[in-house]
Amino acid sequence: MNAENPIWALISTFGLMSLFAVGGAAAAVPEMHRIAVEVHHWMTDKQFADAYAIAQLSPGPNVLIVTLIGYAVAGIPGALAATLAMCLPTALLAYYVSRLLNRPSQSRWPGLIQAALVPLSIGLMAASALILARLTDHTIAALLLTAMVAVIASLSRINPLWLLLGGGLLGFAGIV
Amino acid sequence: MSTDSAPAAQEPDREPDQGPDLADVPPGLAALFVAFARMSLAGFGGVLVFARHAIVEQHRWMTADEFNETFALCHFLPGPNIVNLSMVFGARLRGLAGGVAAFAGLLLPPTLIMTVLAIIYAHFGDLDVLRRSLGGISCAAVGLLIAVVLRMMTPLFKRIDVVALILMLGVFLAIGVLRLPLQAVLLVAVPVSIGATYFLRRKVAA
Numbered sequence: 001m002n003a004e005n006p007i008w009a010l011i012s013t014f015g016l017m018s019l020f021a022v023g024g025a026a027a028a029v030p031e032m033h034r035i036a037v038e039v040h041h042w043m044t045d046k047q048f049a050d051a052y053a054i055a056q057l058s059p060g061p062n063v064l065i066v067t068l069i070g071y072a073v074a075g076i077p078g079a080l081a082a083t084l085a086m087c088l089p090t091a092l093l094a095y096y097v098s099r100l101l102n103r104p105s106q107s108r109w110p111g112l113i114q115a116a117l118v119p120l121s122i123g124l125m126a127a128s129a130l131i132l133a134r135l136t137d138h139t140i141a142a143l144l145l146t147a148m149v150a151v152i153a154s155l156s157r158i159n160p161l162w163l164l165l166g167g168g169l170l171g172f173a174g175i176v
Numbered sequence: 177m178s179t180d181s182a183p184a185a186q187e188p189d190r191e192p193d194q195g196p197d198l199a200d201v202p203p204g205l206a207a208l209f210v211a212f213a214r215m216s217l218a219g220f221g222g223v224l225v226f227a228r229h230a231i232v233e234q235h236r237w238m239t240a241d242e243f244n245e246t247f248a249l250c251h252f253l254p255g256p257n258i259v260n261l262s263m264v265f266g267a268r269l270r271g272l273a274g275g276v277a278a279f280a281g282l283l284l285p286p287t288l289i290m291t292v293l294a295i296i297y298a299h300f301g302d303l304d305v306l307r308r309s310l311g312g313i314s315c316a317a318v319g320l321l322i323a324v325v326l327r328m329m330t331p332l333f334k335r336i337d338v339v340a341l342i343l344m345l346g347v348f349l350a351i352g353v354l355r356l357p358l359q360a361v362l363l364v365a366v367p368v369s370i371g372a373t374y375f376l377r378r379k380v381a382a
Binding site for chain 1: 217218220246248249250253255257258259260261264267268272275279282286287289298308309311314315316319322323324325326327328340343344347351353355357358359362369370373374377
C-alpha cells in the first residue's frame with residue numbers, strides 16, 4: 001500500500017473524487033479526465049474519449065467509465081478497485097444519512113441544499129460537454145454530428161441508444 | 177448520461193400516491209439482487225427510468241412519493257445517484273444486507289460486461305474500423321450530453337434566475353476552461369451557492 005502502487009492510486013483517487021461528485025457521473029467527467037490524462041497520464045485523450053463512448057453504449061450506470069480507466073491502469077484488479085472506490089464510500093454515506101434523516105420532509109435543509117447544488121451540477125455537466133467535444137470533434141463533420149444529435153435529443157423523446165448507434169454507423173462508414 | 181444524473185428533468189414525474197397497494201412481504205436478498213441486476217442491464221444510457229418502473233410499478237416495493245423522497249436524498253448526496261439509491265433502498269427493506277444485495281446486483285453484472293469490453297478494447301482498440309465507429313459514437317454521446325444540459329438549464333432561464341446562472345457559468349469556466357481541480361472549485365462554490373439560496377429564499381419569504 002505505498003504511493004507507487006497503481007491499485008492504491010486508483011482507490012485513493014476515485015474514493016476521494018466520489019465524495020466530491022455532486023450531480024452524478026456526468027458531472028465528474030472533467031475531473032476524471034484531468035486526473036487520468038493530465039495528472040497521471042494513465043490514458044491518452046483518444047483512449048479517454050473511447051472509454052466515454054463505451055460506457056455510454058453499455059448497460060448499467062454510466063459511472064462505470066471508471067471500470068475502463070481502472071482496467072487501463074492495472075488490468076482486472078484495477079477495474080474492480082476503481083469501480084468499488086467510486087461507488088462504495090458514497091453508497092455507505094447515503095445509507096448512514098438516510099438512517100439519520102428518516103423523515104427528510106421535516107427539515108427544509110435537504111431541499112435548500114439540493115436547490116443550491118442544481119446550478120453547480122449543471123455547470124459541471126456543461127464543462128464535461130466542452131471537454132468531451134474538444135476530445136472528439138476534430139472535423140466539421142464530427143461537429144455537425146454532435147450538433148445534430150444535441151438538437152434531435154433536445155426536441156424529441158427518441159431512445160438515446162438509437163442516436164449512439166447512428167453515430168457509430170456514420171463512423172463505421174467513414175463519414176465522420 | 178441522461179437520466180440518472182438529471183434531477184431537474186425528473187421533477188414533473190410525481191404521480192398520485194398509490195396508497196396501501198404495496199407488496200405484502202418485503203423481498204428477500206436474492207430477489208433484491210436479481211431485481212437490481214435486471215434494471216441495471218436494461219438501463220442503456222441511464223438506469224433511473226428502469227429503477228423507478230421496477231420498484232414502483234412492477235414490484236410495488238415503494239409508493240411513487242417514497243421513491244421520489246429516496247431519490248431526492250440520494251441526489252443531494254455526492255456520488256453516482258443510482259448507486260446510492262440501490263444501497264438506501266435495499267437497506268430500507270432488508271437492513272444493511274439488503275443494501276449490499278441491491279448494490280451488488282446493480283453493479284456486478286455491468287462491471288463484468290465492462291471488464292470484458294475493456295479487454296476487447298485493449299486487444300483491438302487500434303483496429304481502424306473500431307476506432308472510426310467509436311469516434312462516431314463519441315460524437316453522438318457528446319450531443320446527448322449537451323441535450324441533457326440544455327434541458328436542465330431551461331428552468332433557470334425561464335425563471336431568469338440570475339444568481340443560479342452566474343454560479344453555473346462560474347463553475348463551467350473554472351472546470352471546463354481553466355481546468356481547476358474539482359475539490360477546490362466546489363469548496364468555494366458550494367458554500368457560496370447555499371448561502372445565496374438561503375438569503376434569496378428568506379427575502380422571498382419576508
